[in-house]
Amino acid sequence: MSEATPVNLPDHARDTTGTAVNKAAHDRRSFLKWVWGGLKTALAALLGVPALIYLADVGRRQRPLRGFRRVARLSDILQHGKTSATTGKRIYEVVVRETRRDAWMIHPNQVLGRVWLVHDPNQKIEPNDPQSALVAFSAVCPHLGCSVRYDAMDDRFSCPCHAGVFDLSGQVLEGPPPRPMDRLQVRLVPDKSSSTNPPDYFVEVDYQEFVPDIPQAIPRS
Numbered sequence: 001m002s003e004a005t006p007v008n009l010p011d012h013a014r015d016t017t018g019t020a021v022n023k024a025a026h027d028r029r030s031f032l033k034w035v036w037g038g039l040k041t042a043l044a045a046l047l048g049v050p051a052l053i054y055l056a057d058v059g060r061r062q063r064p065l066r067g068f069r070r071v072a073r074l075s076d077i078l079q080h081g082k083t084s085a086t087t088g089k090r091i092y093e094v095v096v097r098e099t100r101r102d103a104w105m106i107h108p109n110q111v112l113g114r115v116w117l118v119h120d121p122n123q124k125i126e127p128n129d130p131q132s133a134l135v136a137f138s139a140v141c142p143h144l145g146c147s148v149r150y151d152a153m154d155d156r157f158s159c160p161c162h163a164g165v166f167d168l169s170g171q172v173l174e175g176p177p178p179r180p181m182d183r184l185q186v187r188l189v190p191d192k193s194s195s196t197n198p199p200d201y202f203v204e205v206d207y208q209e210f211v212p213d214i215p216q217a218i219p220r221s
Ligand code: FES
Pocket: 141, 142, 143, 144, 145, 146, 159, 160, 161, 162, 163, 164, 175, 176, 177
């Protein structure tokens, strides 16, 4: 059934075809459209801004993890490290941690990686240049990234994934690793609260990751 057209409406109440128009209804529809458009814009901003912050933050979080981090005391290595039967060196594994921040939260004590410290107590330690008596190796195998462990029985480092074997100076003895274990910078910082003689030191390591399975130790970018 078609709707009857009022015959006595003024011109502004009809459309171009002469059909009657309810002006109040038209205004209400325009207003609702305007409100809906505003809501959609606000919703997009609400969802989009955090996403942009997150994406920007992903870039920041994936940058190389550089910088010295405190991992132990020198006395820890001497007291708790395993002793090499052939060299008398102390071998001690440490975990490197840091506090990470993303767009929403702070995550304390996140594990960055593991490091093997090899200390030769027979060498005089030079606090300003400890590398001759104290060496730090990344525990990440330079072949394909498995965890290298110390095998006390055979007094060497080994990787269970493809039977890679390294000596205590990190040189490859057996297996597919294309380069020695990756060395990390290490430094000693005096522990001012220490009352021992000689004084104790904090051991700090510049932790980083390297590109696997190539002959050169190239830090990951
Ligand atoms: S990952 Fe270590 S030997 Fe392959």
